Amino acid sequence: MLPVGLKAQDDKPLRLGVAGISHAHLNEVISRIGRGDFVIVGVAERDKDLLQNNRMRKYLDDSVFFEDLDEMLDKAKPEAVIVYEPIFDHLRVVEACAPRGIHVMVEKPLAVNMNHARKIADLARKYNILVLTNYETTWYDTNRELFRRVKENNEIGNITRIEVYDGHQGPVEIGCGKKFTDWLTHPKLNGGGAVIDFGCYGANLVTWLLGGEKPLRVYGVLNRQKPDLYPEVDDDATIILEYPQLTVQIMASWNWPMSRKDMHVYGTKGYIYQDTPRNMRVYSGKKLQQLTAPRLKAPYNDSFYYLKAAVRKQITVKPTDLSSLENNLIVVEILDAAIKSARQGKPVKMK
Structure with a gap:
């Protein structure tokens, strides 16, 4: 039935x-x-x-x-x-x-x-x-468990700092096909390099954690450490987001010595390190625990389950959700501001 x-x-x-x-x-x-x-x-x-x-x-x-x-x-x-x-x-x-x-x-x-x-x-x-x-990262068990412990259980107090690390050794280095890298490394077709490819992850997660709040100012530093491989776009990006109550640092790069998509969230009473899709460290109550996050349940564990459920109206996509249009408009606004800041050499105020 x-x-x-x-x-x-x-x-x-x-x-x-x-x-x-x-x-x-x-x-x-x-x-x-x-x-x-x-x-x-x-x-x-x-x-x-x-x-x-x-x-x-x-x-x-x-x-x-x-x-x-x-x-x-x-x-x-x-x-x-x-x-x-x-x-x-x-x-x-x-x-x-x-x-x-x-x-x-x-x-x-x-x-x-x-x-x-x-x-x-x-x-x-x-x-x-x-x-x-x-x-x-939307489908990582650890990110949802981090959200629950930080926002619902208040295990680490008020958030004071977030650091997000995303990237790998580079799309050419890891063997991405030419049809892919031809546009991934193109300033028009991709909009930028690592700042777009991996900066978006941090902007998405932070906007979700902060309930759709926009930063006051955005500061971006874009570098080309491998101009011979990536002559037209940045291959290393650091984005600093200033909020009234906390600071966020997003480190997006095609120059990591390994592949990574991890996040550190610090609060007034502790911290949580989201290390992998399954594993995390929680420091709370003066105790450090190494945990395996509980598995997410369908349709929140898979993009295609989620898409079907949303299209068939079995679930409602909330404006604050990771996949939502509202969240991702803010993500693009942050990336735009970071690129503009890097060009100007100064922070950019968000509208």
Whole structure:
């Protein structure tokens, strides 16, 4: 039997379209094909070589592949579209989907700049569609457990400082494909380098932890430590956010000696280190504990479960949620301010 209030059609697999296949995160959808919660009804890719030669061909019928996005949307009729295009093209996909009433989930961040972000938001609101932003860290057990202990249990008192560390050795160094790095390292198509690619994680998590509060000022330092590999964009970024009650430091880099997505939150009574997706350290009551976070439950443990539940209105996406349009508009505003600050060499006031 279905849960009370759930219609029969709501339990059917979500009709999913894929816009673009150049993003390395495409593996997220490939690894879930056949799971049962969604069915891919259409794939659109403008690059003819990618369209003919991609990993999805192994799992899908030739009839679902299209060169033209509009043709795919009209013929395949997806309920939602997931986007693996360059960040610059997020707006183009939403412009196509919104008038058709098709929901959209993009890979982080929402947009390359606030001009694009505002246009996306206007379209989402005009046509009453969801535009969600997917981050790997949204589905980390430790981040949700950290939130519970900090915000709900008040285990470490008032937050006084947050430090967020994100990045890896570099997209070229870790073997990302050329089709991906061609736009990931392009100032227009990606909007920047490490500041966009990894600075967005910290901005997203901090905005969530602070209930949607904007910083007063943003200070950005962008460096090029490997100009031979990344001549057009930064490969190392530090973003400092000034709030009335605390300071945040976001360290985003393509120059870490390892891959990392971890966060330190300090309070008046203790601290919590989110070390990995599962493991964390909590110092509270003058005691230090090393903990394994409890597993998240569906649909809050997986981007595709979450998308289906949101589209079918089984859950409500709150403005403060990690994937929400409201949160991610602030994220882009922070990134915009950090880039402007780095150019000007001084802090930028948030509007």
